[in-house]
Amino acid sequence: MAKSKIGRGLGTPVPVPSHDLQDIITRTIWPAGQVIHRIHLNLYAGVKFNPGLKGNARFSPIKNASGANIPTLYGGTTFDCAAMETVFHDVPFAPGLKTYDKVKLADQVYSQVAPQGELVLADLSVTALRKLGIKRSQIIDTEKDHYPATRPWAEAIYAQCPDIQGLCWISRQDDRALAVMLFGDRIPAKMLVQSGVSLDLTGNSDVYSELLELADRIGVKIVGISF
Secondary structure, X not given: OOOEEOOOOOOOOEEOOOOOHHHHOOEEEEXXXXXXXXXXXXXXXXXXXXXXXXXXXXXXXXXXXXXXXXXXXXXXXXXXXXXXXXXOOOOOOOOOOEEEEHHHHOOEEEXXXXXXXXXXXXXXXXXXXXXXXXXXXXXXXXXXXXXXXXXXXXXXXXXXXXXXXXXXXXXXXXXXXXXXXXXXXXXOOOOEEEOOOXXXXXXXXXXXXXXXXXXXXXXXXXXXXXX
């Protein structure tokens, strides 16, 4: 394993990816038909990949060896996971009541998509990370200031493992669920199929009620003018 490096802020060092990932990455299968729950901007359809032109996520935006952007799609195994990884991602780990401005929900929708065939993903669970020589605290549990150091892992896995179509890990925000990120240029056309239509987070009463229930469980009160 190469020398560790730290993101823009202080904290746990993030090791630089090694050059033998093809042999030591643990692969896992996302079954055909298993739903991927997504919360995303209504700018994109449920099966549309983010082109990766901007952003600051743990594993995106990323580029290939030629410098081209790799499209990505994030989701999780449950609605709660999708909401925790997006809407409530930055809610602090603090006791007592926390508020969330309802205006932040504008233009966000909930979609369910599923692959029509099996997907081969890189397993980034704790047991699989041991083989890579990296701790969960160094790649999954890091804060935003470390994302510039965690994204190279996604780029390295993409570059060294051409059979791998994305990443899968136990969600930091909801450890009852799996989070997933797919490489758009490795997912065959029409592989992902959306179930139903994308539902507005505030415009659909059922979705908004589910969001309010989750907010209550994490001590958050959604405040602001109703849409």
